[in-house]
Amino acid sequence: MGFKELYLYNFRNYDNLKINLEYPEVFFVGKNGQGKTNILESLYYLCYGSSFRTKNDNIILKHNEKQMAAAAKFSKNDNSLNKIRIQFVNGIKKIELNENNIVDRRDIIFNMPCIIFCHGDLEFVTGSPDKKRLFFDQTISLLDSEYVSLLRKYKNILKNRNKLLKTSKDKNLISIYTEQLIEYGLIITKKEKN
Structure with missing residues (x-):
C-alpha cells in the first residue's frame, strides 16, 4: 500500500514534476525553500482534497498561473493500482478517482490514510x-x-x-x-x- 508516482503541475513552486515513489523508503533532502514541504503538501492534498497549510487553493496555485494539478498512482492493500487527480482551474476544483468524478472529499479519505505531523501541530x-x-x-x-x-x-x-x-x-x-x-x-x- 502506498504512493507509486506523483505528478505536479503549477503546484506551489513546481512547473512540472514527476517523482517515482516506488521504493521502500523515500527521503526529500534539500536546502530551505526548495520545495520539500510542498511535495509533502501535495501528497496530503491528494489524500484529503485539501491542504494542511491553507484552506485557500488559490495560495497553492503557482504565482501568475490560472490552473494547477496534482495526480498520483497508488496501491491499496489488495495491490490494485489506482489513480487520483485533483485539478484547480479558474477557481474550480475537480477531483477524480480512477477517472470517476468525486463530489464529496469524504469519498477519498479512506483510499490513502495519511497523517502529517509538522511543527505547527x-x-x-x-x-x-x-x-x-x-x-x-x-x-x-x-x-x-x-x-x-x-x-x-x-x-x-x-x-x-x-x-x-x-x-x-x-x-x-x-x-x-x-x-x-x-x-x-x-x-x-x-x-x-x-
Whole structure:
C-alpha cells in the first residue's frame, strides 16, 4: 500500500514534476525553500482534497498561473493500482478517482490514510481545546467513515442555531436545534470513546 508516482503541475513552486515513489523508503533532502514541504503538501492534498497549510487553493496555485494539478498512482492493500487527480482551474476544483468524478472529499479519505505531523501541530498538545479537538476529529475520521458525516451535521446544526440566537426570538425553533445538538453530540461522544 502506498504512493507509486506523483505528478505536479503549477503546484506551489513546481512547473512540472514527476517523482517515482516506488521504493521502500523515500527521503526529500534539500536546502530551505526548495520545495520539500510542498511535495509533502501535495501528497496530503491528494489524500484529503485539501491542504494542511491553507484552506485557500488559490495560495497553492503557482504565482501568475490560472490552473494547477496534482495526480498520483497508488496501491491499496489488495495491490490494485489506482489513480487520483485533483485539478484547480479558474477557481474550480475537480477531483477524480480512477477517472470517476468525486463530489464529496469524504469519498477519498479512506483510499490513502495519511497523517502529517509538522511543527505547527505541537498546538494539538499545547494549544487551545479546538486544536486538540481537530486532531482527534481527523484521527477518528480515518477509522470511522460515518464520523465525518456526523461532524458535518453537528457543525451545521450548531451554525444554524447560533445564527438563530443572534437574529430571532423564536424559542421553539432554538429548542429544536438544541435537541438535535444533544442527539448528535451524544452519538459523536460515544464514537470518540470507542
